[in-house]
Amino acid sequence: MSAENGSDGFVTFESVQKSYDGETLVVKDLNLSIARGEFLTMLGPSGSGKTTCLMMLAGFETATHGDIRLGGVSINNIPPHKRGIGMVFQNYALFPHMTVAENLSFPLEVRKLDKSEREQKVMRALDMVQMGEFGGRRPAQLSGGQQQRIALARALVFEPELVLMDEPLGALDKQLREHMQFEITKLAHDLGITTVYVTHDQTEALTMSDRVAVFNDGVIQQLAPPDELYEQPTSSFVAQFIGENNALHGEVQSIDGDVAVIKLNSGDLIDAKPVNVSNVGDKTMVSIRPERVEFNMSRLAEGSHTLKAEVLEFVYMGDTFRTRLRVADNDDFIVKTRNAPDQVRLKPGSTVDIGWMPSDCRALDA
Amino acid sequence: MTDVQASGPVLAADGRPLKRSLARALRRQKLRALMLIAPLLFFVAITFVIPIGSMLFRSIENNIVGDTLPETVLAIASWDSASGELPDEEVYAAFVRDMIVAVKNKTHTRLGSRLNYELAGISSMFRQSGRQVRKWDPVEDAPFRDKLIDVHKGWGEVSTWALIQTYSGPYTSGYFLNAVDLQLTPEGIKLQPEEKRILIKLFIRTLVMSLIITGACILLGYPVAWLLANLPTRKANLLLILVLLPFWTSLLVRTSAWKVMLQQQGVINDVLVWLGFVADDSRLIMINNQFGTIVAMTHILLPFMILPMFSVMQTIPPSYLRAAKSLGATNWTAFWRVYFPQSIPGIGAGCILVFILSIGYYITPEIVGGTKGVFISNRIAYHISSSLNWGLAAALGTILLVVVLMLYWAYDRIVGIDNVKLG
Structure with a gap:
């Protein structure tokens, strides 16, 4: 019987808890199963327990x-x-007293491989990250992006089945980071290795992963593929943490199947999809993505609730327009619209009607 | 930017060479910087450069013979000491004339002391003769050869005059030769007599014991430095205070404490006897020998090893060890292949500090070293304060300085001096 197949994954956490001081739990009852070949990202603010989980998996911390x-x-x-x-470390942890080739050869030496085999594998790993000619350099002579590649090659050279990455792109500039995101994902999929990636950068998590585990306060808030995470957050924390989000607070006035009518604190009524509210009178935070706000009322269903909004600020971003509105006492309501020939450019000071499909607006816990 | 400028020297806007303009612009800054460090430069010159220079000079300076016996030095120059015959009456007469002046100025005893370093007994010859010569007249009482030999038969020996001739020059290599157990005799450079050959042995002992002390400091200090660098800050600070505690205690007190610990009726022996490891009549001798010196000096110099090692280890991120382990290295391999090489600059700095301090150490070996555990510096101190042979002390000091510089150079060649870090 192979334990990996069926419900059990390649890596499993089973009711794992971790405490450093014996008083507070950094990780609270973690259950997680990672399939072979999967790219899983642990995403969360600092102190949410994601790095602790990685360290427990690597063996540098023991589970309580x-x-x-x-x-x-x-x-x-x-x-x-x-x-x-x-494992790829945050600051790469390339050994400064060894050359690049010696760094890569180190895991092979401790595994007692003979010299010709070592050289062959080192060369192959260097070629894999397009750093073939850099074997004789010291880490200090390389740029940040090059060091990053070497760190990656070193973590892969001994052909592990599981690779852990602890915020490996944190020190790189934006352009290089985006490039490396692509390269790491491609490499991981080509080699078929299981990857557990820790980051606090949600863009990174969304673009790279098969599944993302959003951590907060030692608990996985939601574990889902990126699109599901973004479009169907199941809690207000996830909705706020992933992507840009407009939040409106109110309470449930009525629920009819998939549509709930929410009475906002300002007194306005809106339609939303009830996600984790079930009773009339529940406090709720309504989440609507900036790109799902609609100005064209003819596209909305008959009888939809709409809101009056005052335009406060218009920012031209090139591919998109970003408009800040005052909606139901919220000064920070953002709307993103695509830069298209027929798109209206809203003037600050003017007033517009806005609305949305009830399915795009999620009534979450307050 | 014209082509002329590109090929010739670059000019500033006013047409003067840019280099000169730059130098002018920087001159004020440089002057101000110089003014700021001027007190220090002055202090260093007065307290360091000049004393060291005078010490180096004193080790070869030999004006005393020429100054005290100017005429004799001239007269004796043509005498051939190898002939086996005594010098001419002319030399004796010149000597008496010189002595009359010297006795008047009371400088003849100093010359006697100086020459006594080379030939024991000559000092009293000068003193005795001085009392007689004082009564003589340089013209009426001539000839002097037999009279002088009557005063002291030493004046009738060729070796006495050969010695004066050998040391008549204003500079001498005699002190340096003495410092390495040789002597400059009229017949050339010879080994010192067996019983006087102690300095080379002392030099070697100083070097070997300094090496042992340095090694002991590495072995004892490395784990402490590692703890300091890896403990949580609060505990590390407490430990650091313990490391620095000895600095707050007088060196003499610490050394004396070791005397209490190590002596035959001391704490350690008492405990060993009480435990039954050592019989009461065969208590261990741990003081007034090399063992005592090594123990006490290791203890005293340990902070100088720990502190540079600590500050270097502090800069080694713990992620290196983790990385090594994640790559499959055992704890030991991770330490030896990854951590230790990165801590070498700290060990280097500590070694240089401890070795150079211990090679010139004086107080501790003096107190706990007895006769077998003393260093070359104790000998230098003896020649400065007791035997008053400052020339020899200066020569010994110079050799010590040269040895240290040579070791420093060798270290630079082997390990590289940029590999030394104090933090």
């Missing part, structure tokens, strides 16, 4: 409670050097 399994085997008592997990 629970079981972590790799390929069906419990690794709680296996020291880090025997786990065979590749």
